[in-house]
Amino acid sequence: MSADKVAPPPPSPTPPPPSRPRPRPVEFSKGVNGLDKVVLRESRGSSAEVYLYGGQVTSWKNDHGELLFVSSKSIFKPPKAIRGGIPICFPQFSNHGSLEQHGFARNRVWSIDNDPAPLPTNSTSKACVDLIFKPSDDDLKIWPHSFEFRLRVALGPGGDLMLTSRIRNTDAKPFTFTFAYHTYFSVSDISEVRVEGLETLDYLDNLQNKERFTEQGDAITFESEVCSKFHLFLFSLL
Ligand SMILES: O=P(O)(O)OC[C@H]1O[C@@H](O)[C@H](O)[C@@H](O)[C@@H]1O
Numbered sequence: 001m002s003a004d005k006v007a008p009p010p011p012s013p014t015p016p017p018p019s020r021p022r023p024r025p026v027e028f029s030k031g032v033n034g035l036d037k038v039v040l041r042e043s044r045g046s047s048a049e050v051y052l053y054g055g056q057v058t059s060w061k062n063d064h065g066e067l068l069f070v071s072s073k074s075i076f077k078p079p080k081a082i083r084g085g086i087p088i089c090f091p092q093f094s095n096h097g098s099l100e101q102h103g104f105a106r107n108r109v110w111s112i113d114n115d116p117a118p119l120p121t122n123s124t125s126k127a128c129v130d131l132i133f134k135p136s137d138d139d140l141k142i143w144p145h146s147f148e149f150r151l152r153v154a155l156g157p158g159g160d161l162m163l164t165s166r167i168r169n170t171d172a173k174p175f176t177f178t179f180a181y182h183t184y185f186s187v188s189d190i191s192e193v194r195v196e197g198l199e200t201l202d203y204l205d206n207l208q209n210k211e212r213f214t215e216q217g218d219a220i221t222f223e224s225e226v227c228s229k230f231h232l233f234l235f236s237l238l
Pocket of ligand 1: 081083094206227
């Protein structure tokens with residue numbers, strides 16, 4: 001009996017190391033007190049959290065860590081607004097009108113907008129969510145104007161966060177409104193902070209009976225409490 005020489009099988013190639021699972025760009029989950037939230041994640045590690053309550057961004061993390069402040073005393077319980085992140089003030093900013101301070105959009109539960117109207121700028125971000133808020137019958141009793149407020153929150157590949165707000169008048173008559181992103185930034189050392197670009201603009205100083213002043217300096221710095229409201233009109237008509 002003769003045995004043919006059989007060449008040994010070639011060594012099997014070393015399997016590639018298991019790749020880290022890619023984070024899901026959009027995830028729906030429960031936040032504090034069971035409130036619905038959406039978590040956005042970018043493959044390079046940045047993330048953002050948006051609560052349907054108020055359509056409010058409560059966290060934004062990129063290479064620099066957490067960029068937003070949320071008060072540890074915030075109770076996350078309707079009808080109280082979440083104190084921190086990026087509250088949306090609409091249809092009234094501050095107390096410039098007859099509504100409660102900063103309007104009611106921040107105290108309402110927004111919905112996911114599954115069929116958002118396209119935006120003129122094409123965002124390539126997959127970590128993106130569209131929300132919508134329409135007034136209820138009770139809201140119409142305190143502010144008799146029907147509207148659709150669409151908010152897109154998108155996290156870019158570089159960890160940048162972009163909020164796009166669109167308000168459509170669905171009423172038969174025109175209305176006016178005031179609006180703000182009331183952003184709470186997390187600041188480790190307030191003495192290092194400078195806010196530039198406001199020179200020559202008018203502001204109301206809340207600490208001086210809302211008196212009107214014109215900003216003169218090239219930067220605002222913070223040596224003591226500051227509470228000023230600048231008049232900025234930056235918007236585009238679509
Ligand atoms: O306390 P609220 O209603 O959340 O408003 C937050 C802040 O809003 C600012 O516009 C006011 O000047 C502050 O006085 C106030 O603390």
